[in-house]
Amino acid sequence: GDSVTQMEGPVTLSEEAFLTINCTYTATGYPSLFWYVQYPGEGLQLLLKATKADDKGSNKGFEATYRKETTSFHLEKGSVQVSDSAVYFCALSVNRGSTLGRLYFGRGTQLTVWP
Amino acid sequence: DAGVTQSPTHLIKTRGQQVTLRCSPKSGHDTVSWYQQALGQGPQFIFQYYEEEERQRGNFPDRFSGHQFPNYSSELNVNALLLGDSALYLCASSRGAPNTEAFFGQGTRLTVV
Numbered sequence: 001g002d003s004v005t006q007m008e009g010p011v012t013l014s015e016e017a018f019l020t021i022n023c024t025y026t027a028t029g030y031p032s033l034f035w036y037v038q039y040p041g042e043g044l045q046l047l048l049k050a051t052k053a054d055d056k057g058s059n060k061g062f063e064a065t066y067r068k069e070t071t072s073f074h075l076e077k078g079s080v081q082v083s084d085s086a087v088y089f090c091a092l093s094v095n096r097g098s099t100l101g102r103l104y105f106g107r108g109t110q111l112t113v114w115p
Numbered sequence: 116d117a118g119v120t121q122s123p124t125h126l127i128k129t130r131g132q133q134v135t136l137r138c139s140p141k142s143g144h145d146t147v148s149w150y151q152q153a154l155g156q157g158p159q160f161i162f163q164y165y166e167e168e169e170r171q172r173g174n175f176p177d178r179f180s181g182h183q184f185p186n187y188s189s190e191l192n193v194n195a196l197l198l199g200d201s202a203l204y205l206c207a208s209s210r211g212a213p214n215t216e217a218f219f220g221q222g223t224r225l226t227v228v
Binding site: 034043091093103107108 | 157
């Protein structure tokens with residue numbers, strides 16, 4: 001079946017440090033891959049996405065590349081800020097007919113950035 | 116653009132009661148999905164509505180039911196509440212097309228006591 005395995009946290013970094021959060025997936029079809037971010041007390045916000053192999057999604061300094069050969073979609077940022085502190089979720093969906101397929105989420109990684 | 120709106124934001128119910136949660140999708144979106152997020156976990160898919168019909172369903176019991184209205188808004192109903200139903204319930208909307216993305220509301224925090 002379809003699933004996502006995400007590096008478990010928590011992850012604690014100093015400001016301006018390099019961030020990597022690992023994510024690997026299993027899918028029966030050709031999934032789209034996503035990273036969502038959840039700030040305290042809020043819903044999920046889409047951070048970036050990639051819809052086919054070798055695509056790179058990027059937003060707000062975050063990047064992730066869709067690697068079909070390693071079934072991975074690792075999230076990276078070169079220099080984190082205190083404001084990046086949040087929970088990050090890796091997710092996939094496989095389209096079903098004409099509608100967006102259900103999202104399968106990882107368990108989330110709590111990131112805390114200290115000044 | 117108001118985005119996805121959910122109501123209420125918080126709710127406290129007693130075991131055995133029934134609850135209805137509401138969701139208005141983002142403008143231009145016609146597909147609504149519901150997710151349950153337990154504390155410290157990733158969201159779990161409950162079901163998806165498109166053209167007023169349930170199109171996909173996750174591994175949730177029949178106590179969880181839903182509805183979509185002609186204006187694309189949706190309701191999630193949970194009967195015979197259990198303590199384990201306490202969670203953040205998230206609504207996501209998307210366009211009825213492949214390779215689109217889902218936009219989430221702020222969620223409804225349900226506490227069952």
